[in-house]
Amino acid sequence: MKHLNKLLVAVTMVMGLSSQAQDSNNKWAISFGVNAIDYRSSAGPDFVDHFSQPFKVSDNWNILPSVSYIGVNRYVGSGFIVGLTGSINQIDKFVIPVKGQTPDKPDYAAVNPGDLMYYGIDLTASYSFMELIKSKTWEPLLTAGGGYTFLGDESYGTVNLGGGLNIWFTENVGLNLGTAYKKSFGDRTYADGKTPDAPSYTQWTAGLTFKFGAKDTDGDGVYDKDDACPEVAGLKQFNGCPDSDSDGIEDSKDKCPNVAGTAEYQGCPDTDGDGVADPDDACPDVKGLKQFKGCPDTDGDGVTDASDKCPNEAGPASNGGCPIKDADKDGVPDLDDACPTVPGPASNKGCPEVTEQVIQDLKVQARAVYFVTGKAVLETADKGATDGRLEAIKEILKNYPNAKFAIEGHTDNTGSAKLNQKLSEARAKVVMDKLIEKGVNPANLTSAGYGSSKPVATNKTKEGRALNRRTEIRHIGSVYEGKL
Structure with missing residues (x-):
C-alpha cells in the first residue's frame, strides 16, 4: 500500500479538527467504520445507467474489511453541520465497458485491476432534519460537498451529493449510515494511452458516531448551556435547578426550600391544617384561625388562647378574655380584685382599708x-x-x-x-x-x-x-x- 501515507495525511487533518457536532450542546462528533465503493455508477452513457445496479454488492462493491473511514463534524447552528472525512479502500472490482450486442451500446463488467489503492478526503456540509421532525433517535441528513480522490497514481477532484442517517442509541452514541455520489473531474490515463474521463463512483459508509463537547459543571445531566443553575446540581424538569425538599417546587420559587410543602403555600407546609402556612402561622402546631395568624380562640370571644386568661370562658378583651365576675359585689372584677372574697374599694384593689x-x-x-x-x-x-x-x-x-x-x-x-x-x-x-x-x-x-x-x-x-x-x-x- 504505497499510498498509505496519503490516508495518514487525511486522518491527521481530520483529527486536527477535534470531533463532530450534531447539536447545540455536543457540538462535536467523531465517526468511524467501513466504506464501500461502487464504480458501476460511473459506467454507461446515460445518467440512468449510473444507478441501474446500485446494490449488486458482490459484483460491484469494493469493501476493505477493516476500519476504513474516519470523519469529524461540527454543528454550526440551525441544523447545519460541517465535516471532514478521510477514507481508504482497495479496488478489486473496477467496472469497464466490454463488447456488447451493438457497437454503440457496450456492456460493462467489473474487472480486477490489480493492486489499486483508493484514498479519499472530503469536505461536507450537511443539514440535519432531527429538530424538524422532533425526534431524539432518528436523524436524517442531506449532504453536499467536495473532495479529492487518489486512485493508484492518479488523482482528481470530486463534487459530492448524498445523504445519511444517524440512529442514536443514547444521547451521545449512534449508528451512522451514509451514501454519496461523487462526480469526478479530470482524466485518467490507461496503459493503452487512452485518457477517458476520470471515473465517478458511489461511496457507502456504515459505522459508529460519538457526540461530545458539552459541559455539565454540576454533573446533573443538564448541560451548562441549558442549565439555569449550572453550578448547583438539579433536575431536568427544572432546567437543572434543585428541589431540595422534593416537593415538586424548585428552590428558587419555594418559600420553604428545605421543608416539603404544597404549591398552594408556595412550597411551605401547613402542619396543623388550618389554612395558614407554617412560616405565617404564629401557632403552627395548633389549628387556629386566619384572622389570628393561625392561633386558636377556643371560647370564640375574639381573644386568642395565648392572650386569654380564661381560654375556655368567653369574656371581653378588656377583662383579659375572662367573663366579668365580682364575687364580693364590691364593684371590682374578680380578675383585678386582690381580695375577691372580701369587699373593698377599687382604690385599694378591691380590698378593705385598715381604719x-x-x-x-x-x-x-x-x-x-x-x-x-x-x-x-x-x-x-x-x-x-x-x-x-x-x-x-x-x-x-x-x-x-x-x-x-x-x-x-x-x-x-x-x-x-x-x-x-x-x-x-x-x-x-x-x-x-x-x-x-x-x-x-x-x-x-x-x-x-x-x-x-x-x-x-x-x-x-x-x-x-x-x-x-x-x-x-x-x-x-x-x-x-x-x-x-
Missing part, C-alpha cells in the same frame, strides 16, 4: 396578751383569755388579706438593755407564730423587738412599767400578690 378603729382594736387585743415574767412564754394562768385574744386578732387580720402588719415586742427598763432587746424580739415572734398557726398568711406578718426603747409610760412606777411591758400590732402597708 383607725381597726388599729385601736388590734392595740387593745395585743396589749392584753401577757407573758410569764422575764420569759417569752405566754401566761397560762388565764389560758382561755389569752387564746381568745389571739383568736380575735386573727379574725381582724383575716378581713384584710392584702394588708401587712408588724408585730412589735416591748419591755420596761428593768434589767439590762441587751436582755430586754432579746426578750422583746422573742415575745413578738411568739405572737406572730401563734397567729400563723391560726391561719394568718405569713406573708402579711413581720416581727421585731424594741426592748425598752419605746416606753408608753414612766418606768419609775409599778403601773408605768406594767404598761411598758406590751405587744403591739401596727399596720405597715398593703401586700399584692405576696409583695409589699
Whole structure:
C-alpha cells in the first residue's frame, strides 16, 4: 500500500479538527467504520445507467474489511453541520465497458485491476432534519460537498451529493449510515494511452458516531448551556435547578426550600391544617384561625388562647378574655380584685382599708396578751383569755388579706438593755407564730423587738412599767400578690 501515507495525511487533518457536532450542546462528533465503493455508477452513457445496479454488492462493491473511514463534524447552528472525512479502500472490482450486442451500446463488467489503492478526503456540509421532525433517535441528513480522490497514481477532484442517517442509541452514541455520489473531474490515463474521463463512483459508509463537547459543571445531566443553575446540581424538569425538599417546587420559587410543602403555600407546609402556612402561622402546631395568624380562640370571644386568661370562658378583651365576675359585689372584677372574697374599694384593689378603729382594736387585743415574767412564754394562768385574744386578732387580720402588719415586742427598763432587746424580739415572734398557726398568711406578718426603747409610760412606777411591758400590732402597708 504505497499510498498509505496519503490516508495518514487525511486522518491527521481530520483529527486536527477535534470531533463532530450534531447539536447545540455536543457540538462535536467523531465517526468511524467501513466504506464501500461502487464504480458501476460511473459506467454507461446515460445518467440512468449510473444507478441501474446500485446494490449488486458482490459484483460491484469494493469493501476493505477493516476500519476504513474516519470523519469529524461540527454543528454550526440551525441544523447545519460541517465535516471532514478521510477514507481508504482497495479496488478489486473496477467496472469497464466490454463488447456488447451493438457497437454503440457496450456492456460493462467489473474487472480486477490489480493492486489499486483508493484514498479519499472530503469536505461536507450537511443539514440535519432531527429538530424538524422532533425526534431524539432518528436523524436524517442531506449532504453536499467536495473532495479529492487518489486512485493508484492518479488523482482528481470530486463534487459530492448524498445523504445519511444517524440512529442514536443514547444521547451521545449512534449508528451512522451514509451514501454519496461523487462526480469526478479530470482524466485518467490507461496503459493503452487512452485518457477517458476520470471515473465517478458511489461511496457507502456504515459505522459508529460519538457526540461530545458539552459541559455539565454540576454533573446533573443538564448541560451548562441549558442549565439555569449550572453550578448547583438539579433536575431536568427544572432546567437543572434543585428541589431540595422534593416537593415538586424548585428552590428558587419555594418559600420553604428545605421543608416539603404544597404549591398552594408556595412550597411551605401547613402542619396543623388550618389554612395558614407554617412560616405565617404564629401557632403552627395548633389549628387556629386566619384572622389570628393561625392561633386558636377556643371560647370564640375574639381573644386568642395565648392572650386569654380564661381560654375556655368567653369574656371581653378588656377583662383579659375572662367573663366579668365580682364575687364580693364590691364593684371590682374578680380578675383585678386582690381580695375577691372580701369587699373593698377599687382604690385599694378591691380590698378593705385598715381604719383607725381597726388599729385601736388590734392595740387593745395585743396589749392584753401577757407573758410569764422575764420569759417569752405566754401566761397560762388565764389560758382561755389569752387564746381568745389571739383568736380575735386573727379574725381582724383575716378581713384584710392584702394588708401587712408588724408585730412589735416591748419591755420596761428593768434589767439590762441587751436582755430586754432579746426578750422583746422573742415575745413578738411568739405572737406572730401563734397567729400563723391560726391561719394568718405569713406573708402579711413581720416581727421585731424594741426592748425598752419605746416606753408608753414612766418606768419609775409599778403601773408605768406594767404598761411598758406590751405587744403591739401596727399596720405597715398593703401586700399584692405576696409583695409589699
